[in-house]
Amino acid sequence: MTLTSAPLNRDPDVTSHWHRRMFGRPGRLFEPLLILAGLLAILFALVYPMVFILLGSFKTQGGLLASATAFTWANYITLFTGGFGRFLVNSLVICVAATALSTLVSVNAAYVFSRFRFRGKGLIFGSVLFGQMFPWIVLVNPLFILLTQAGFTNSYTGMIFCYTAISIPFSVYMLTGYLATVPRELDEAALIDGASRYQVVWRIVFPVLMPGIVSTATYAFMLCWTEYLFALAFLTKPAVQTLPIGLYQLFGDDRADWGAVMAASVVTTIPTLLLFLPLQARLSSGLTAGAVK
């Protein structure tokens, strides 16, 4: 990780070498221009759709086609007076609870996988990870039957259960990976000092593991926050529905107010964007752990 985040171009020799190479020779201006044009095209394609929505959400009605320029909060006010706040609260409750729960049980499980040898460990670990590859759509059908019979459709509890379960597989994998970098001597020293295993986990390992726990929890939260399928199948009452469902209903409505839909899209995206910015470097390395080396 130190390698990737280190600014490689700071080396003066390298820079001047490339500088000569890129700008020094006449007639080679074509290539830098091509690269910059490519870069601009890519950046535009990546960012424009969100900018379009963001700007649109602050424009007055008439939405897409109108070129009205006046800045206004009207769309957000319409959105929240129309009851959209309910979806935001539902999403927050369900996702925070599921993230906390899945992170908690995953830290415990990851600690055992990382520190103990026992029969069937590889198989159990592999099975946990296989959960990541499992098609959720296949589970929707039987879970719907089971949750209906148990009375857990249209309930926070049912959704928290589902979101906890979908977050555990990669959380366990990521946390086990982070734990591999925490020296075992730390545990052993504490054990010799008379601490119990539980104390070691909560007093010693947990604080040291904090950066890893934060990345893992962030990713779990993102996964829950953007989940659509289970929410679609198991939540039919607005009182419990989550943001993605509320947003899509707003969009699908024939009398849809485009300004409000844009505002709702922004509200749905802001939390993930804010969480993502500080953590992206660690996330992209964590998700493909094992690839490089």
Next chain:
Amino acid sequence: MRGDRLFITVMLGPALIILALFYLWPMVENLRVSFTDLTLLRLRVGGQWIGLANYEEFITSPETGRLMMNTFIWLTAISVAVRLLLGLAIALIVNTPLVRHLRLATLARIAILVPWATPPVVAIIIWRWLLEAPNGALNSVLLALGLIDTPIAFLADLRTVWPSVIAIVVWNTVPLIALSLLASLQAVPADLYEAAELDGATRSAKFWHITLPFLKPTIVVLGLTSVFWTFNNFVYVWLATGAGPGTFTNVLATEIYIRSFVDFRLGYGAAIGIVMALIMAVFGYFYFRMIGRRQIEEVL
């Protein structure tokens, strides 16, 4: 030690119980339901045992061929290939000395993050606006440039619907590929290139013999992960086209949903679910053989 065994059980138990309740039990239930004619309306009564009839119906259905073609080729193979190529192109451009020299790399990284942090539902809504006919942004631009004479209904026209869906999937998912490949590119030892330059290697030779082999492990992991993630995905096709026009873009995931919750035929939906799970199990086996085993050994 007895103490250790108790500790292991207490620590591991909750996670395993939740996973068993969520993955294992429903799958057993799904298998049972797939042999019945259970419908949503008779959920409380239960279905009749009809043996392999659901499976037979699925295999002999004239729709199944296109369903498989759509799922394997269009949704998965093509979109993953486009994603990898585009992700590689983005990473290579951002990693050029020129871009780094102009201090644009950080800006580019932040820009790449934007689609990644966009929830799929939002991505689909935005793109449905952009692709809209007659007044969507893309149609306006193409008309203004004189590239087309009449607006194209991108998500309703049979010629453009799959490329459009793939564009949405790629936009939303290419960032992970680009950022991961960028990280790998920056880890290529500089002396490899220097040595090659001394030997007079051309730029394409350096790319094919140094850069690409170095990136290969990352590309394999990203490719395989993207394959199962995309194959399993429901939301893009469902919200972008509703499996339409007609059933033109129907894939396995949307077929299960339609059969179970639109036609109310839970038994038939369950049978397709078992087929899909089996396909994933086979894929999972090869994934494990190729890289999964190493990924597991690395952290344990």
